[in-house]
Amino acid sequence: IRVKEVLNSQREDYLNKTITICGWTRTIRYGGKGAFSFLEINDGSCFKNLQVVIDKSINNFDQLKSEGVGTSFKITGTLVESPKKGQKYELSLRNNEDHSFKILGSSPQGEYPLAKKRHTLEYLRGIQHLRPRTNTIGAVTRIRNSICKATHDFFQDRGFLYIHTPIITSSDCEGAGELFHVKTQQEESENSENFFKDQVFLTVSGQLDVENYACSLSDVYTFGPTFRAENSHTKRHLSEFWMIEPELAFSDLNDCINCAEDYLKHNIEHVLVKNMEDLEFCNQWVKKGIIDDLNNILQQDFERIPYTDAISELASQSKNKFEVYPEWGIDLSTEHEKFLCEINQKPVIVYDYPKQIKPFYMRQNDDGKTVAAMDVLVPGVGELIGGSQREERYEVLKNNIEQNGISPEEYWWYLDLRKYGSVPHSGFGAGLERLVMTISGIDNIRDSIPFPRWPGNAKY
Numbered sequence: 001i002r003v004k005e006v007l008n009s010q011r012e013d014y015l016n017k018t019i020t021i022c023g024w025t026r027t028i029r030y031g032g033k034g035a036f037s038f039l040e041i042n043d044g045s046c047f048k049n050l051q052v053v054i055d056k057s058i059n060n061f062d063q064l065k066s067e068g069v070g071t072s073f074k075i076t077g078t079l080v081e082s083p084k085k086g087q088k089y090e091l092s093l094r095n096n097e098d099h100s101f102k103i104l105g106s107s108p109q110g111e112y113p114l115a116k117k118r119h120t121l122e123y124l125r126g127i128q129h130l131r132p133r134t135n136t137i138g139a140v141t142r143i144r145n146s147i148c149k150a151t152h153d154f155f156q157d158r159g160f161l162y163i164h165t166p167i168i169t170s171s172d173c174e175g176a177g178e179l180f181h182v183k184t185q186q187e188e189s190e191n192s193e194n195f196f197k198d199q200v201f202l203t204v205s206g207q208l209d210v211e212n213y214a215c216s217l218s219d220v221y222t223f224g225p226t227f228r229a230e231n232s233h234t235k236r237h238l239s240e241f242w243m244i245e246p247e248l249a250f251s252d253l254n255d256c257i258n259c260a261e262d263y264l265k266h267n268i269e270h271v272l273v274k275n276m277e278d279l280e281f282c283n284q285w286v287k288k289g290i291i292d293d294l295n296n297i298l299q300q301d302f303e304r305i306p307y308t309d310a311i312s313e314l315a316s317q318s319k320n321k322f323e324v325y326p327e328w329g330i331d332l333s334t335e336h337e338k339f340l341c342e343i344n345q346k347p348v349i350v351y352d353y354p355k356q357i358k359p360f361y362m363r364q365n366d367d368g369k370t371v372a373a374m375d376v377l378v379p380g381v382g383e384l385i386g387g388s389q390r391e392e393r394y395e396v397l398k399n400n401i402e403q404n405g406i407s408p409e410e411y412w413w414y415l416d417l418r419k420y421g422s423v424p425h426s427g428f429g430a431g432l433e434r435l436v437m438t439i440s441g442i443d444n445i446r447d448s449i450p451f452p453r454w455p456g457n458a459k460y
C-alpha cells in the first residue's frame with residue numbers, strides 16, 4: 001500500500017489492520033536494546049512520511065543499529081492511532097507473528113548525500129539521480145505529472161486528436177537557427193553521405209507538422225520534447241524542453257487566445273484539486289503565496305493588449321526604468337514582460353506583434369506592419385505561451401517565405417496546404433516546464449524537469 005493512501009484514507013480503512021508498505025527512511029532512531037526504534041518512511045507518493053515504531057521483540061531488531069537515512073525497507077505492521085501530535089496514524093511492529101521488517105537495500109550511515117534535512121536546489125542539481133527523494137523535487141514532479149494528465153484531458157474532452165510529430169526533422173520552424181544537427185557516428189568521422197540524404201535536426205517545434213493534420217482532421221495537438229541550441233543560461237531556458245502545441249482548424253487569433261486562457265485555467269484547477277498537499281508544501285517552502293496567486297489567476301479574465309499599446313505603456317515609464325528602451329519594433333524582453341504582469345496583477349496577453357520580429361508562418365494583418373501573433377505572459381515567469389494565426393493565403397505566404405531568405409521549394413508541402421483547400425487556422429505552443437514553474441512556484445526551470453539539459457550540462 002502506498003503511504004499516501006494510508007495517510008489520506010478518510011474512512012479509516014486501514015486502522016487496526018495489518019498492512020505492508022515499502023519505502024526509504026527519511027529519519028531513523030535506533031532505540032537500543034531496551035526500547036523502541038523509530039523510522040520515518042517515505043515512498044514518494046506524497047511528501048508526508050509514515051512513522052513506524054518497531055518494538056525490540058521483533059527478531060531482527062538489532063539490524064536497525066547500523067542503518068542510516070536512505071535505507072529501503074519492506075515493512076509489515078499494524079496501523080494504529082498515533083499518540084504523537086501532528087500525525088494521525090503510525091505503523092506499529094510488536095510481538096506479533098505477522099509483523100516483520102526486511103531491509104531491501106542498506107544505506108551506510110554518514111555517506112548518504114541526502115542525510116541532512118535541507119539542501120539547496122543548486123546542490124541537488126548535482127545529484128540528479130537522488131534529488132527525486134527530496135520533498136521539493138517530489139512535489140514538483142507530482143505536479144508536473146498532473147499537468148500532463150490535465151493537458152490530455154483538456155484537449156481530448158474538446159475533441160482534439162493527439163498527433164505524434166517527428167523529433168528528427170529537416171525544417172527550422174522558428175527560423176532562429178538554434179538547431180542541433182543530427183549525424184551518425186560514421187558521418188561524423190568519415191564525412192560520408194548523410195544518412196537521410198538531407199541535413200536533419202532535432203525539432204524546435206512540432207507546429208509545421210501538426211498543421212498538416214489540422215488541415216485534414218481539424219482540431220489536433222502535439223505534445224513532445226523540443227530542442228533549442230540557444231546559448232541561454234537563464235532561469236527560464238532549457239536546451240531540451242517539452243511543448244504542448246494545439247492547432248485549431250477554422251479559427252482565428254481570437255479563438256486561439258481564448259483556448260490558451262482556458263487551457264491555463266484548466267491546468268490550475270486540476271492541480272488545485274489533485275495536488276493540494278503538494279501545493280501547500282510549495283506554499284510554505286517553495287514560493288510563499290503561490291496558492292493565492294493561482295486562485296487569483298482563476299478568478300480574472302486575462303488582460304489583452306495589442307503590442308503597440310503595450311509599448312506605449314512601457315515607454316510612458318521613466319526613461320531609465322528598463323535596460324532596453326521599449327521602442328516600437330523590439331521584441332519584449334523579460335523585464336518588460338514582468339513589468340506588464342506586475343502592473344496588471346494577472347496574466348497579460350500581448351497580440352499583433354511587428355512582422356519583422358516574427359517567423360514566416362504568421363498571418364499578416366491588414367495594416368501591413370503587424371502579424372496575428374500572441375504571447376501569454378504570467379507573473380513571475382514571463383512568456384509562458386506563444387502562438388499565432390497562420391498565414392493561409394498562398395501568395396502572401398510564398399512572399400513571406402522569400403522575404404525571410406528561405407527558398408519556397410523547401411516548403412513546397414507547407415505551401416501545398418494553401419493550394420488545396422486552405423483554411424484559416426491558428427495554434428500555440430505552451431512550454432511544459434514554464435507551466436510547472438507557474439503552478440508550483442519553483443523559481444528555476446532546471447528544477448521543473450527530471451533531467452535538465454542546458455549549455456554545458458547533459459550528464460549525470
Ligand code: 4AD
Pocket residue numbers: 173174204205206207228230236237238239241243245246383384385386387388427428429430431432433434
Ligand atoms: O514562442 P515559441 O518559440 O513558439 C513556437 O515554437 C511555436 N512554433 C509554437 C506554436 O505556435 N505551435 O515557444 C513556445 C513556448 C514558449 O512560450 C515557452 O514557454 C517555451 O515554448 N519555450 C521554452 N521553454 C524552455 N526553454 C526554452 N529554451 C524555450 N523556448 C521556448
Ligand code: MG
Pocket residue numbers: 383385386
Ligand atoms: Mg515565443
